Amino acid sequence: MTDAVRDAGSFRDPGGHVYEHEGRILRTVMPPAAGSYRALRESGLLADLAARGLLLEARDIDPASVKLPGSAPAYLLEHPRLPFISYPYEWGFAARRAAALRHLELHLAALDKGFTLSDASAYNIQFQGPEPVFIDHLSLRPYRPGEIWTGHRQFCMQFLNPLLLEAKLGISPLAWLRGQIDGIDTADLARLLRWKHRFSWTILAHVFLQARFQSGALGGARKSDAKLKQAQLPLPALRNMLVSLRDFISGLTRGGGQTVWSDYAGNTSYADAEAARKRAFVGSMVAAVKPGRLIDLGCNTGDYSALALAHGAGTVIGFDFDLGALDLAFARAQRERLSFLPLWLDAANPSPDQGWGQSERKGFASRARVDGLLALALLHHLVIGRNVPMDDAVAWLIDRAPQGVIEFVPKSDPMVQRLLALREDIFPDYDEAAFRAAVLRRARIQQEESLSPGGRLLIWYEREGGMR
Numbered sequence: 001m002t003d004a005v006r007d008a009g010s011f012r013d014p015g016g017h018v019y020e021h022e023g024r025i026l027r028t029v030m031p032p033a034a035g036s037y038r039a040l041r042e043s044g045l046l047a048d049l050a051a052r053g054l055l056l057e058a059r060d061i062d063p064a065s066v067k068l069p070g071s072a073p074a075y076l077l078e079h080p081r082l083p084f085i086s087y088p089y090e091w092g093f094a095a096r097r098a099a100a101l102r103h104l105e106l107h108l109a110a111l112d113k114g115f116t117l118s119d120a121s122a123y124n125i126q127f128q129g130p131e132p133v134f135i136d137h138l139s140l141r142p143y144r145p146g147e148i149w150t151g152h153r154q155f156c157m158q159f160l161n162p163l164l165l166e167a168k169l170g171i172s173p174l175a176w177l178r179g180q181i182d183g184i185d186t187a188d189l190a191r192l193l194r195w196k197h198r199f200s201w202t203i204l205a206h207v208f209l210q211a212r213f214q215s216g217a218l219g220g221a222r223k224s225d226a227k228l229k230q231a232q233l234p235l236p237a238l239r240n241m242l243v244s245l246r247d248f249i250s251g252l253t254r255g256g257g258q259t260v261w262s263d264y265a266g267n268t269s270y271a272d273a274e275a276a277r278k279r280a281f282v283g284s285m286v287a288a289v290k291p292g293r294l295i296d297l298g299c300n301t302g303d304y305s306a307l308a309l310a311h312g313a314g315t316v317i318g319f320d321f322d323l324g325a326l327d328l329a330f331a332r333a334q335r336e337r338l339s340f341l342p343l344w345l346d347a348a349n350p351s352p353d354q355g356w357g358q359s360e361r362k363g364f365a366s367r368a369r370v371d372g373l374l375a376l377a378l379l380h381h382l383v384i385g386r387n388v389p390m391d392d393a394v395a396w397l398i399d400r401a402p403q404g405v406i407e408f409v410p411k412s413d414p415m416v417q418r419l420l421a422l423r424e425d426i427f428p429d430y431d432e433a434a435f436r437a438a439v440l441r442r443a444r445i446q447q448e449e450s451l452s453p454g455g456r457l458l459i460w461y462e463r464e465g466g467m468r
Contacts, residue, residue: 003021003069004026007019007020009360014030021067027076027137029076039115045110045113049110056133082126083128083341085362087351089177089178092323092326092344094331095127095132095330097163100159101246102134103134107242108246110140110143111242114143118139120152120158122158129340130338146234147232148233148238153186155245157184157185161183162184165184166254166255167252168203168255169255170256181354186210187214202244202248277451278407279307282311283311285403285405285446286372287311289371289403290314291372291401292314293315294313297319298347298376300325305329306332308372309339313372316341318342319347321347326344348382350365365399370401371401372404373400374404378407379406379409380430383430384419390430390434391434391438394406395438398443403446407458410431410455436459
């Protein structure tokens with residue numbers, strides 16, 4: 001029997017940890033948390049939340065059936081494996097809003113049965129397609145009458161403040177969240193917001209007044225700490241606070257106007273016949289490979305992600321740099337009920353391993369190893385837009401999946417000319433021959449399709465050696 005391996009990001013809660021064992025995802029419930037877990041299970045809340053899609057499913061298994069390090073747990077749970085683990089610094093505005101609303105919905109449902117949440121970490125939300133789901137069963141515990149919302153500050157830093165930064169100021173929070181994984185401090189946001197924002201009761205209460213309280217301006221830090229320990233919040237007031245936040249957040253929209261590539265799907269350089277051949281080529285690859293998990297790099301609004309699902313892909317994780325396109329893709333995934341999660345990515349600067357021990361949050365490279373790849377109209381953005389050498393860019397793409405489709409767009413294409421419009425052409429080796437050579441150094445070319453003479457080229461590659 002092999003040992004289970006603890007997830008590097010699961011160390012903060014003494015009540016239990018997440019482990020991986022032979023492809024299975026397990027969660028321990030240690031003796032200090034056993035009483036709360038029994039109460040949750042016996043109340044029927046866990047089963048109800050899972051049935052409603054609010055909480056990730058879990059089943060009790062025999063703790064002796066798995067070799068675990070350390071002392072024996074009181075209970076051992078098994079969860080279904082999620083297709084992809086994403087982080088708040090990869091969520092577009094629509095995904096973040098959906099995650100915040102799901103967190104509040106679950107908290108309200110828990111209060112109805114006498115339970116509450118011990119924290120409000122955004123990392124406790126993951127996605128199944130575009131649907132957010134809460135994953136940390138041990139964050140649920142019995143509610144103590146009159147207790148304050150202990151997760152309020154964390155909810156603001158990781159959910160509310162990033163949403164406000166984008167909705168009210170048109171500034172994306174993603175770089176900030178990646179640099180500060182605990183979230184955006186309320187005092188920092190208060191300094192950025194304008195006087196007019198104080199006319200919103202929600203912003204006044206949860207940002208400006210909270211910032212004053214945190215700074216000790218209401219009587220000194222020690223006195224504030226003492227008041228906080230003695231504070232009482234009646235249950236109706238707590239419920240009203242959560243409902244008010246839910247109503248406010250549901251009405252937020254992304255600020256900043258239309259983005260550069262959000263209209264790309266309807267404004268490309270393809271003729272109708274070329275577009276039809278491209279769709280047929282991509283569809284044939286997906287139908288032949290039937291990837292369980294496929295990554296669509298440069299997914300835009302999700303046209304080819306939806307096509308891949310229709311041709312047999314199990315689930316698609318899309319990535320794009322354009323925030324407007326991501327929100328359109330997320331809305332489409334929800335509307336059409338697609339197993340498709342659009343996330344933000346700067347492909348020239350993917351997220352690294354970070355957090356405690358540089359392993360608490362895994363980088364893009366280790367998470368994004370999948371069964372199939374689409375990289376359509378992306379390569380020129382890396383090579384010409386970001387000065388990444390052709391050979392390096394192709395190597396990085398092929399390393400994502402054993403089979404996939406990569407599109408080469410020549411310099412003569414209007415989209416490449418758009419990138420070159422305001423800069424010198426320092427890319428003499430950006431041509432079809434160099435692209436083919438870069439692919440063949442790492443993979444076989446299964447099929448190819450020239451969309452027009454001297455125009456765009458599609459290559460279906462199969463990597464030597466399969467998965468790595």
